[in-house]
Amino acid sequence: MQRLLAGIFVAAVFHGNVFAVESPGPAFMPGAFKLQRGQPNELMVLGTAHLSQLPKSFDPVNLSLLMDRLASWQPKAIAIEALSGAQCAYLRSYPGRYDDTVKTYCWDPAPAVSATGLDVPAATAQVDRMLAAWPAAPTAGQRRKLASLLLAAGEPASATVQWLRLPANERHAGDGLNDKLVEILDKLRQKRNEDYLIAAPLAARCGHERVYPMDDHTSDSNVADEKAYGAAIMKAWDNPYNATRKRQDDALRGGLGTPAGVLALYRGFNAADAAELVFRGDFGAALEEPSPQHFGRGYVSYWETRNLRMASNIREASALQPGGRTLVVVGASHKGYLEAYLNAMHDVRIISTDSILRAE
Secondary structure, three states: OHHHHHHHHHHHHHHHHHHHOOOOOOOOOHHHOOOOOOOOEEEEEEEEOOHHHOOOOOOHHHHHHHHHHHHHOOOOEEEEOOOOHHHHHHHHOOHHHHHHHHHHHOOOOHHHHHHHOOOHHHHHHHHHHHHHOOOOOOOHHHHHHHHHHHHHOOOHHHHHHHHHHOOHHHOOOEOOEOHHHHHHHHHHOOOOOHHHHHHHHHHHHOOOOOOEEOOOOOOOOOOOOHHHHHHHHHHHHOOHHHHHHHHHHHHHHOOOOOHHHHHHHHHHHOOOOHHHHHHHHHHHHHHOOOOOOOHHHHHHHHHHHHHHHHHHHHHHHHOOOOOOEEEEEEEHHHHHHHHHHHOOOOOEEEOOOHHHHOOO
């Protein structure tokens, strides 16, 4: 009997210790096993302010120094925080779940579909075929044709790249572009959005034919009690870390009147300690909020899922040019997550933004 009791006691202590000790994590870490032969895919994540949210007094001309620095890195592909035409076509087929997402994040290709007679899947297929046989020196007519197809495929930022690669006197109707589409392209190239003021002109400047939309909103879902959900998240966000973020952002935005000030803004958004401050003020605070419905945990689940799917889209785009350089232009809150997730890939090397954002 004593032996039996002793055995039970030892077993209880043993199991108690197992549960008390934190798990050491998985034995296999993919990021520890990197490509050994050849040049790896280099990836730089530029955390950005959403330019549409900057003061109306902000003059895009002050992006010039940032653009020069980005061009000096010589990226071979640029990924943007936008939904692809293909994903938007998918989301439109589920209006009960994604109606608000489509209204908020999806560009309406209807004018281009009407002009070309092609829906999103058909236009996407033609874009793929055209780019597969793309000549080294395309004609202006080929660029206009590709721009029209990209618009019909729901890829307005890539259509803008083609528009910008045309000489000014060749930016006119024809080859699939009608007057309405020309008007749309002229407006897009001036839109206060980082896709059109940073990514598209940079892609054109670097000789690219398109940009790669990599955002994903398939994890969006309806919340049963939106009012309670919003109140819980807002309460979680009311914390000292977010107060610090606001003070820092306000100070950085004060320098937007000069190219050097804009560069300083990006240096602040991409600083080494920025990602942890974002986590503590936003997602970390939400994760621990005490609502019985666990609203914060649902919010963090959405955020992590979205970033994982974004990372997979970036990884897919980077694989198109093995050994190339991919620049990701994304809202600053995503930067830390994307770098961490993509660093787990065998054929990705994360490149710091420090060298291109350094002060003069």
